[in-house]
Amino acid sequence: MSVGAPRALASSGQKPITEILHPLSAAEEPLSVTVGGDKQEVGLTNGTPVETSSPASTSSLFNRLQLDDDLEADVRDPYADSTEMRDLFVTVDDPKKHVSTMETYITYRVSTKTSRVEFDLPEYCVRRRYQDFDWLRIKLEDSQPTHLIPPLPEKFVMKGVVDRFSEEFVETRMKALDKFLKRVADHPVLSFNPHLNAFLTAKDLNKRQGLALLSKVGESVKHVAGGYKLRARPAEFCAMGEYLDTFNQKLGTIDRIAQRILKEQSEYLTELREYGGVYSSWVGSEDELRRPLEGVAGCVTTSCGGLEDLGDNMTLDFLPVLREYVLYLESIKNVLRKRDQSQAEYEGRLEAAILRKQEDRTPMPLEVEKCQDKVECFNADLKADWERWQSNKRHDFKQLLTGMADRNINSYEKSQAAWESLITLLQDKQTEDKTSETN
Amino acid sequence: MMADSGSNEEVAVIGNTDISSTETESNIINTMVERGTALLRKMEINVAEAEKRTGKNTVNMQETYTVYLIETRPAETVPGGGAPAAPDTLWRRYSEFELLRTFLLVTYPYIIIPPLPEKRAEFQWHKLAADNLDPDFVERRRVGLENFLLRVASHPVLSNDKIYFLFLTEEKGWREAVLETGFQDKVDSRLKSLSAMFRVKNPDKRFTAMKQYSDELNTVISQLLRVRARVADRLYGVYKVHGNYGRVFSEWSAIEKEMGDGLQSAGHHMDTYAAQIDDILEEEEHYADQLKEYLFYTDAVRSVCKKHELIQYELEMAAQELVSKKQQREELATGTVRVFSLKGMTSKLFGTESQEQRESRLAALEQSIQEGEEMLKEKNTECKEFVQMAWEDIERFKEQKDKDLREALISYAIMQISTCKKGIQVWSNAKDCFNKM
Numbered sequence: 086m087s088v089g090a091p092r093a094l095a096s097s098g099q100k101p102i103t104e105i106l107h108p109l110s111a112a113e114e115p116l117s118v119t120v121g122g123d124k125q126e127v128g129l130t131n132g133t134p135v136e137t138s139s140p141a142s143t144s145s146l147f148n149r150l151q152l153d154d155d156l157e158a159d160v161r162d163p164y165a166d167s168t169e170m171r172d173l174f175v176t177v178d179d180p181k182k183h184v185s186t187m188e189t190y191i192t193y194r195v196s197t198k199t200s201r202v203e204f205d206l207p208e209y210c211v212r213r214r215y216q217d218f219d220w221l222r223i224k225l226e227d228s229q230p231t232h233l234i235p236p237l238p239e240k241f242v243m244k245g246v247v248d249r250f251s252e253e254f255v256e257t258r259m260k261a262l263d264k265f266l267k268r269v270a271d272h273p274v275l276s277f278n279p280h281l282n283a284f285l286t287a288k289d290l291n292k293r294q295g296l297a298l299l300s301k302v303g304e305s306v307k308h309v310a311g312g313y314k315l316r317a318r319p320a321e322f323c324a325m326g327e328y329l330d331t332f333n334q335k336l337g338t339i340d341r342i343a344q345r346i347l348k349e350q351s352e353y354l355t356e357l358r359e360y361g362g363v364y365s366s367w368v369g370s371e372d373e374l375r376r377p378l379e380g381v382a383g384c385v386t387t388s389c390g391g392l393e394d395l396g397d398n399m400t401l402d403f404l405p406v407l408r409e410y411v412l413y414l415e416s417i418k419n420v421l422r423k424r425d426q427s428q429a430e431y432e433g434r435l436e437a438a439i440l441r442k443q444e445d446r447t448p449m450p451l452e453v454e455k456c457q458d459k460v461e462c463f464n465a466d467l468k469a470d471w472e473r474w475q476s477n478k479r480h481d482f483k484q485l486l487t488g489m490a491d492r493n494i495n496s497y498e499k500s501q502a503a504w505e506s507l508i509t510l511l512q513d514k515q516t517e518d519k520t521s522e523t524n
Numbered sequence: 525m526m527a528d529s530g531s532n533e534e535v536a537v538i539g540n541t542d543i544s545s546t547e548t549e550s551n552i553i554n555t556m557v558e559r560g561t562a563l564l565r566k567m568e569i570n571v572a573e574a575e576k577r578t579g580k581n582t583v584n585m586q587e588t589y590t591v592y593l594i595e596t597r598p599a600e601t602v603p604g605g606g607a608p609a610a611p612d613t614l615w616r617r618y619s620e621f622e623l624l625r626t627f628l629l630v631t632y633p634y635i636i637i638p639p640l641p642e643k644r645a646e647f648q649w650h651k652l653a654a655d656n657l658d659p660d661f662v663e664r665r666r667v668g669l670e671n672f673l674l675r676v677a678s679h680p681v682l683s684n685d686k687i688y689f690l691f692l693t694e695e696k697g698w699r700e701a702v703l704e705t706g707f708q709d710k711v712d713s714r715l716k717s718l719s720a721m722f723r724v725k726n727p728d729k730r731f732t733a734m735k736q737y738s739d740e741l742n743t744v745i746s747q748l749l750r751v752r753a754r755v756a757d758r759l760y761g762v763y764k765v766h767g768n769y770g771r772v773f774s775e776w777s778a779i780e781k782e783m784g785d786g787l788q789s790a791g792h793h794m795d796t797y798a799a800q801i802d803d804i805l806e807e808e809e810h811y812a813d814q815l816k817e818y819l820f821y822t823d824a825v826r827s828v829c830k831k832h833e834l835i836q837y838e839l840e841m842a843a844q845e846l847v848s849k850k851q852q853r854e855e856l857a858t859g860t861v862r863v864f865s866l867k868g869m870t871s872k873l874f875g876t877e878s879q880e881q882r883e884s885r886l887a888a889l890e891q892s893i894q895e896g897e898e899m900l901k902e903k904n905t906e907c908k909e910f911v912q913m914a915w916e917d918i919e920r921f922k923e924q925k926d927k928d929l930r931e932a933l934i935s936y937a938i939m940q941i942s943t944c945k946k947g948i949q950v951w952s953n954a955k956d957c958f959n960k961m
Contacts, residue, residue, distance in 0.1 A: 328779055335776040342768045349765055353758035360751045363744060370740045373926040377933040384937070479783055483961045486790070490955035494948050501944035504937045511934055 174198040175270045175285065177263035180255045181212075190214050191250070193259055195266065197285045203277065209286050215240070217290050218262055224280040225269065226416075230423055231466035232275060233474050235268040236412035237261070238405065253397070257405050264409075268477070274466075313429035319464075325471060326421055333414045340407050347399055354392050361385035376514065380507040387503040391496040398492050406485050410478070417474070424463050431456035569677055569692065570595040570611070571670035574662045577617075590662055591615040592669055596692050614695035618643070621669060624691050627702055628682060629824075630710040633831045634914035635682060636921045638675035639820030641668025647749040647812065660806070664813055671817070681917070718830055722837050728911065734918055735829035742822040745815050752812060756805050767798030786961035793954040800950065804943050811939065814932040818925060825921065828914050835910050839903040846896040853889045856882065 179194035197209040218237055225234045238261035269275045284290065318326075364382035368375055431453070438453045573593040581587045595611035621640055628637045645661050673692070676682045687705065690698050773791030777784040 331779050332776075335772055335779075338772045339769070339776075342765060342772065345765050345768075346762065349758060349761040353755065353762050356751060356755045356758050360748075360755050363748045363751055367744045367748070370737060370744065374929055374933075377930050381933055381936065384940070388940075479961060482783070483786075483958055486958040486961070487955050490951045490958060493951045494955070497944040497947040497951070501941055501948070504940045504944070508934060508937050508941075511930070511937075 171271070172200045173270045173276055175266045177259055177266055180259050182250060189250070191255055191258075193262060195285060203282060204286065206286075211285065211288065211290075213284070213290070215258070215262070217284065218265065220290070221269075221280055221284045222265075225275060225278060228278060228280060229275060230420070231463045231470075232272070233413075233417050233420055233467075233470040234275070235265050236409050236416055237265055238409065239412070253401055257401050260402075261405060261409060272473075313426065313433040315425045315429040316432055318425060318428070321468070322421060322424065322464075326418070329414050329418055329421075333411060336407055336411050336414070340404065340411075343399060343404055343407070347396055350392060350396055354389060354396070357385060357389055357392070361389065377507075377511055380510060384500070384503040384507055388500040391499040395492055395496045399489075403485065403489055406481065410481075413474075420467065424460075424467055427456075427463050428460050431460045567677075567692075568595075568597045568611070569670070569673050571666050571673065572613075574666050575615070589617055590665075591617045592666055594673070594692060612693065614693070616691070616695075618665075618669075620691070620699070621672065623699070623702060624688065625672075626711065627687055627705070627707050628676070628685065629827070630707045630714050631685070631687075631705075632681060633714065634828060634910050635679070635917050636821065636824045636828055637682070638672050638679075639817060639824060640672055641665050641813070642816060642820070647753050647816070660809075664809060668813060668817070680920075681913075714827075714831075716834075718827060722834070724833055724836050725840050726836075728832065728836065730915065731829050731832050731911075735826060738822040738825040738829070742819060742826075745819040745822070749812060749815055749819070752808075756808065760801050760805065763798050763801035765798075766794050770795035770798070783961045786957045786959070789960075790954045790957035793950050793957065797947070797950045797954075800943075800946050804939075804946070807939055807942075808936075811932060811936045814928070814935075818929065821921075821925070825918070828918070832910060832914055835903070835907050839900075839907045842896065842900045842903045846893065846900050849889060849893050849896055853886065853893060856886050856889065 174197070176196045177193050178196070180191050181193075183190055183192055192212040192214045195209075195211050195213050197204070199207060215237075219240065222234060222237055225232075238258050269278075269281055275281065361382050364378050364385065368378045368382070371378060434450075434453045434456050438450055571592050572595045574590050575593070576588055577591050578586060578588045593613055593615055595613050597609060597611040618640075625637060625640055628635075641664070645658075676685075676688055682688065687698075687702055690701055694701070770791040773787045773794065777787035777791070780787060
């Protein structure tokens with residue numbers, strides 16, 4: 086049975102959040118796939134109860150429902166015409182400063198529009214601070230350890246070096262938080278996470294109480310016994326690891342180059358300003374040359390303005406995205422490590438079980454089968470998310486680099502326009518003078 | 525062996541040759557010199573080449589120096605469409621140009637003598653060699669020397685000078701001819717006028733203003749050249765660092781699948797971008813040279829003003845002396861002592877002088893006064909003529925300066941536009957590559 090939009094998963098209907106079962110955590114709930122209101126009942130085609138205690142994923146479900154084609158299509162081009170299929174829209178904006186006796190902090194407005202039935206209302210509007218985003222991310226990591234969770238902008242800023250309340254800093258952070266939330270909302274599994282739901286809807290995000298029920302679900306994955314050592318990592322995950330390492334290196338280099346360019350440009354700007362000033366000061370001694378000199382000074386000033394904008398953009402748009410990706414890579418590496426641990430545990434248990442079997446002919450314990458399942462799910466989730474991540478990364482960097490090219494072009498265009506109008510002005514004056522001479 | 529440039533223009537264009545005709549017009553350095561005036565109506569002048577020579581100098585030591593080839597050719601168009609006549613040529617080194625200029629300075633103190641290109645490279649941004657034998661420096665100097673000759677050739681007064689003509693036409697024996705003019709004597713007096721500290725009672729306001737303007741211009745152009753060199757330095761850094769993107773994009777493309785090609789080609793464009801700055805800054809050097817010419821011109825303006833001051837001062841001194849002598853005569857005639865003189869005092873103290881003594885002294889004084897009046901008349905005439913000729917040249921200079929610097933600024937603007945276009949081109953190409961990622 087094929088489904089048009091392979092994004093939405095389990096729908097629990099109109100239930101309060103505390104009663105919502107984790108998607109696919111138990112096979113009792115009838116699974117239904119919701120697309121903008123259409124409901125289709127889809128049952129598991131194979132009879133095996135989904136008994137895993139770890140949260141299942143899109144890919145494992147779809148594998149069983151034979152929906153691979155749709156999954157691939159989705160992953161290949163997640164941004165194309167996805168607005169038709171998207172039923173959850175989130176935005177972060179409107180930063181506001183809050184001053185209390187204990188502390189000063191910024192909150193952001195988080196707006197949600199959705200047609201999903203997991204949400205009681207079609208629209209929500211709440212205020213959240215960075216801490217809340219951080220909470221959400223931790224919860225997501227804990228509850229969905231087999232998935233790649235997008236990164237947050239850096240938590241700590243050195244006081245004295247960066248002004249936490251400057252317009253630029255707040256603006257940059259807000260954009261990154263917006264991107265984070267959008268990535269989560271676009272993810273076929275993460276977007277259904279109840280923690281996300283709470284984050285988007287709860288008037289007062291009471292973190293301490295938390296969603297204790299649900300957090301338990303995620304705990305089991307954390308308790309992967311440490312002592313297992315991985316024999317052989319499958320080739321594709323090795324390749325992932327290598328890719329991450331090299332990519333990390335390259336990003337670091339690009340960051341350094343960009344910073345160096347900023348520095349050189351800033352020094353160039355300083356000298357250029359002085360340069361324009363000399364032309365201005367020359368004007369005073371001259372008569373006929375007044376206009377051209379003023380004109381040149383003006384063009385230099387315009388160019389300075391263009392350069393300033395270029396520098397600001399690099400600082401605000403370019404560098405933060407690079408740094409975000411470095412964080413992203415770190416978190417992906419962690420997931421890889423966890424996968425390795427998961428596999429190691431399975432292999433360890435399997436080995437032990439095989440030995441025992443040989444000794445006293447006991448059947449394969451359920452533990453081992455559970456572990457195998459876990460590993461297979463993990464691998465599948467990771468592979469799917471990896472493809473998705475690669476695709477997003479390609480889009481992000483395409484945007485980043487074309488943006489950089491655009492800004493440079495704009496800076497030059499601005500400068501060129503100024504110089505061209507100066508020439509027109511001076512040449513008009515010249516013809517004006519000539520005609521007045523001949524008259 | 526000389527290069528026949530084949531063109532009939534006394535122009536020297538270095539660097540960017542693929543520019544539009546309007547840009548060419550504004551870019552040409554030596555079109556600032558008016559065509560068809562004075563000597564230039566009769567002949568074309570080129571400084572066509574530069575060559576290295578080695579030889580023994582005055583202290584018998586080996587030295588390497590550069591000589592420049594001067595080509596001259598009659599300016600009439602060749603009838604019947606045949607090939608233009610081969611030019612006359614001779615070789616000159618920089619020191620000979622300097623000798624010529626010194627001669628002109630001394631012989632025409634009321635004229636603002638065009639400057640020579642700098643002897644040593646100054647106001648350099650660090651990439652350019654400050655070495656006198658560096659080919660780029662030699663080339664720019666060649667252009668500067670040609671410009672000097674053309675400026676002299678187009679000057680209403682200087683172009684008629686015999687020594688200048690011989691400089692262009694007589695390779696041997698020119699040096700002797702210069703020395704024979706005896707200009708060396710005047711050199712010392714000129715130095716005196718430049719360095720002397722004297723105060724003029726009634727300064728000519730026009731000259732004072734001109735001297736002040738020339739000092740201001742000197743200051744501002746020096747400043748401009750200094751800052752420009754720093755700006756060039758920094759811009760060089762900006763462009764070159766972008767070249768690093770080239771390498772890292774290339775390395776990164778190796779680990780990518782779909783993104784690889786786009787990244788790799790974008791990297792090449794970054795390399796192209798980094799390479800652009802070399803030509804850009806090379807071309808800007810022409811603008812710097814145009815400014816430098818006027819920087820050096822201010823020294824020439826200053827000397828004319830100073831010379832005027834000296835003449836004015838001498839005139840005032842002559843007038844003053846005459847007044848004092850006349851007063852002395854009066855006293856001698858009437859017997860009253862108003863002006864203190866030792867002779868007067870001693871005669872008072874030691875007895876009056878005889879009638880003959882007084883009369884002989886009076887006669888001598890009359891003679892002196894006569895001479896003094898002659899002298900005053902001469903000085904007056906000298907001053908008037910100087911003022912007239914100098915001011916005429918100053919007016920001519922002011923017009924030339926306004927026109928030349930205006931064109932220089934326009935050509936600078938054109939250079940900036942070209943730089944912007946190049947930048948836009950390469951970033952657009954890179955953007956296309958990024959879009960293909």
